[in-house]
Amino acid sequence: MSKVSAIQLNSGPNIKVNLYDVKSYIEQIADTDSKMVVLPENFALMPENDEDYLKHSESLGDGPIQNYISELASTYKIWIVSGTIPIKSSDKDRVMASTLTFNHKGERVSLYNKIHLFDVTLPKSKDSYNESKYFMPGNHIEVIDTPIGRAGIACCYDLRFPELFRSQHEKEIEVIILPASFTEQTGKVHWDTLVKARAIENLSYVVTSCQGGYHINGKKTYGHTMIVSPWGKTLDSIDKGKGFISSEIDLIQLKSIRQNFPVLDHMKLVKK
Numbered sequence: 001m002s003k004v005s006a007i008q009l010n011s012g013p014n015i016k017v018n019l020y021d022v023k024s025y026i027e028q029i030a031d032t033d034s035k036m037v038v039l040p041e042n043f044a045l046m047p048e049n050d051e052d053y054l055k056h057s058e059s060l061g062d063g064p065i066q067n068y069i070s071e072l073a074s075t076y077k078i079w080i081v082s083g084t085i086p087i088k089s090s091d092k093d094r095v096m097a098s099t100l101t102f103n104h105k106g107e108r109v110s111l112y113n114k115i116h117l118f119d120v121t122l123p124k125s126k127d128s129y130n131e132s133k134y135f136m137p138g139n140h141i142e143v144i145d146t147p148i149g150r151a152g153i154a155c156c157y158d159l160r161f162p163e164l165f166r167s168q169h170e171k172e173i174e175v176i177i178l179p180a181s182f183t184e185q186t187g188k189v190h191w192d193t194l195v196k197a198r199a200i201e202n203l204s205y206v207v208t209s210c211q212g213g214y215h216i217n218g219k220k221t222y223g224h225t226m227i228v229s230p231w232g233k234t235l236d237s238i239d240k241g242k243g244f245i246s247s248e249i250d251l252i253q254l255k256s257i258r259q260n261f262p263v264l265d266h267m268k269l270v271k272k
Contacts, residue, residue: 002148004175005034005246008225008238010213011046015056018044019068025244030076032246035104035147038209039069039083040225041097041156041181048217050134057086057095061108066100074106079147083179083209084114084155089136097135099153099179101144112153113138116161122185127219129183131157141167148249149174149205156180159194162201169202169264174254176204181211187222199228203258205249212240230257 007025011018022043029037044065045056058066065085073080080102087098097117101110115138117131141164142153152168152175159178168176176198182191199206205228212223226237227247236245258264 001248001250001252002036003032003034003246003248004036004038004148004207004227005029005032005244006038006207006209006225006227007040007043007244008210008212008223009040009043009242010215010221011040011042011044011211012216013045013047013052015044015065018046019065021242022069023072025242026072026076026078026080029244029246030078034078034246036079036081037244038081038177038207039179040209040211041084041179042211043083043179044085046181046211046215046217053086053095053134054093057088060087060098060111066108069100070102070106070108073102073104077104079103081153081177081179081209087113091136094132094134094136096138097131097155099142099155101146101153110142110144110153112142112155113140114155114158115139115141115164116157118157122183125185127183127185141171143168143171143173146175149251149254151175151177152204154178156182159198162198165198165202165204169204173202173204174251175249176202176206178206178208179210180208182222182224184220184222187224191222191224192226195226195228196232196234199230200232203230203254203261203264205230205254212238212242230254
């Protein structure tokens with residue numbers, strides 16, 4: 001078995017303060033024998049104005065946020081899934097919401113660009129979101145081998161699209177890793193159900209890492225970072241505020257569940 005940890009933050013527009021929070025939790029996590037830590041979406045920057053994503057965007061492979069996370073990974077000898085970092089794109093007016101994974105040597109071993117962008121107006125609310133104004137969507141799925149198992153990477157709104165995770169399952173995932181910044185309004189009615197549905201239907205562990213609380217931009221995020229078993233059991237969770245959770249990932253148990261309850265082998269697609 002290998003242990004994984006997930007950090008919950010309440011990030012703001014001050015990158016240095018946000019990164020200090022990340023470091024302080026990773027220092028604690030390093031004493032827990034965790035092999036990997038997952039950071040939330042927008043962990044380094046939750047700006048007051050969305051234009052600041054452009055202002056603080058980095059070129060892939062070089063930038064203060066990327067360099068800092070790489071250094072943390074090598075210093076504490078732990079894998080880090082870096083939530084999302086604004087990475088420059090081919091469009092000067094938009095960036096990628098990029099989830100970079102660094103191994104224990106500080107080397108970047110994975111890049112996932114968020115595919116599904118949150119362009120919605122919430123029901124019975126004046127709150128609206130238009131991520132595609134400042135972000136470009138990704139166009140590939142990402143599956144990597146990690147110390148906690150073969151992992152599929154996704155981000156926040158991706159959670160609502162089960163086809164993405166079925167595509168990852170075709171690449172033999174054992175764990176789904178999902179940084180997120182779910183809204184309070186949608187989270188309180190959908191989050192728990194969606195996370196557990198993805199775990200159960202794919203017979204995979206799900207590790208989430210969330211933003212949780214009020215932010216200077218006026219938005220409120222739901223929090224509820226959780227690690228869920230392939231059977232849909234919550235192994236550890238945190239509701240609101242900042243902190244971290246940890247759990248063992250038992251791949252032997254996962255294999256046993258899949259052998260004894262082979263629902264994934266029973267799937268049939270019926271053409272119209």
